[in-house]
Amino acid sequence: MKKTFYSNGKLLITGEYVVLDGAKAFALPTKYGQNLTVEPTEGEVIHWTSYDSDGSVWFEAVIPFASIVRKERFDDAHTIKNTLIEILHEAYLIHSDFITTAKGYRIITELTFPKKWGLGTSSTLINNIAQWLQIDAYVLLKRSFGGSGYDIACAQNNTGIIYQLVDDQPVVELVHFKPDFTDKLFFVYLNKKQNSRNAITSYFGKHNNIEKTIPIIDSITKTVVEATEPKTFALALQRHEIELSNILELATVKESLFEDFQGVIKSLGAWGGDFVLSISKENPTDYFRQKGYETVIPYQQMIVEQ
Template sequence: MNRNSWFANGKLLITGEYLVLDGAKALAVPLKPGQHLTVNTSEKGILNWTATSPEGTWFKAKLKLPTLKVLETTSKVRADRLVLLLQKAIDQSAHLLKNIQGFDVETKLDFNPEFGFGSSSTLIYCLAQWAQIDPYKLQQQTFGGSGFDIACADARGPITFQRYKDTIQIQHAKIPSSISGFLYFVYLGKKQQTSKSIRDFRKNASFTSTDIDTITSITNQIIKTDSLDEFEMLLLEHEKMLSLILKTPTIKSSSFSNYEGCVKSLGAWGGDFVLVSSREPKQQFSEQMKKRGFHIIFSYADLVLR
């Protein structure tokens, strides 16, 4: 029996944001929530696409096959992105949508698409599995990025990721409970578009090969330590360095003033989730964050595959 469903883990980037694009070693974690893709045959010559999340249906499109002409949709922008993905996948695949039958495709996110957990990367990975093609190549031909998120899609725990041109190195990593037991992910409520963040970075940032080496060194030290104090110190060093490169204040100085623990931006700066350390019990920590206006909070154990 042919397979008709696939799953990809969500992701969060702990270190190496932006500079991972130019060869820095990054630490990333796969998430328990991800995206499911299910395909069934249906009306001849039609592709019905439905995207759902815990909040309900967030996108629908009806496409004509084999042209991929959009017949109906709830969002032209999203439909255009879907058509781009499908066309590039078809170009690489020996079988995807090559016959004249129709399909009902449903994608189901386990998380709110505004969370920045990888609604695009998980879709790319699942679509590549359906098409039996290279997900990294599909990503490069469509939305771009380093590929760390694709690596997280089928990872079983934290990884380090490093890319130089077309060479990718992925290694298993471990964040011990002496550290992870004090880590939380706090939602800032400002969705960042990765492709735009990359364009802005390319346009405005200034860095050297020494900066790339320094971030790699920080990542290497982070995955070796079992000390929360050292972990926090290294993340602080990372934040200060990226702040200078991006010419942007750290998230702690702009949104978490007077907070005693460590606050680290994750992925594109300015939105989505931040990593926060706390030695307080979860209930106390959550109350403290709510007083600051942040109401969506996950512990490391809640969210990360390990």
């Protein structure tokens, strides 16, 4: 019997990097996400096909059950296959029945956003696999990809979240975020996908005395979530950029790319790629497109309605 599972994508509005050290982060689920369809077959293998949002196949492989059980590793030309086997192996260690009591599967994944956008190709996959196998997605993430887990919370919820790691365990607070100024908010794709793992490694090399920063970020997150005026919201995010700029020893995205922008620009997630959030009085689409950034998405088009 064929079964289909779905998970939301994510955008991290506050708390990038420092969420790993226990700061409160604010994140929003996106209208874009990923489907996973599972159909029983024969042969003790998984026929796996992954489709991008334009219908093109970006990954295809036949994975024997035996490769999953022993976590077989192929050469470097098969990076995606190795990663998938690693995830499925960890899932097998948690809940072996999907291998030991099955004959085979045909599995299809379908992104509803372009893979290069970085809205959570991995997190939506992990959450979908966890739904399929009825296991804890946070545990599966920790054992495979790692990371804070805020993206799993977005995958599972249709509302804003405040996310925090307390004693290395996820604490999720659902928040209703629907201010009157969402028409002033636009998400802009920076034309390149950032490697989150590399960015996190770089952060851990520079986050000395982070204890002083965490309460500041917590306060900013509270202000952002509760803001009723666009100026309050924008100034809080501007302060956030300055705080992270000092920690990461990097220029803010506005300083490096959009110095003449009339408004505030906030990096989202790993700095230097994926999406940024712009806040301005006027629609900024023409401004960004003149600079070569064609993907400018209004808030209402991007974020799950709350």
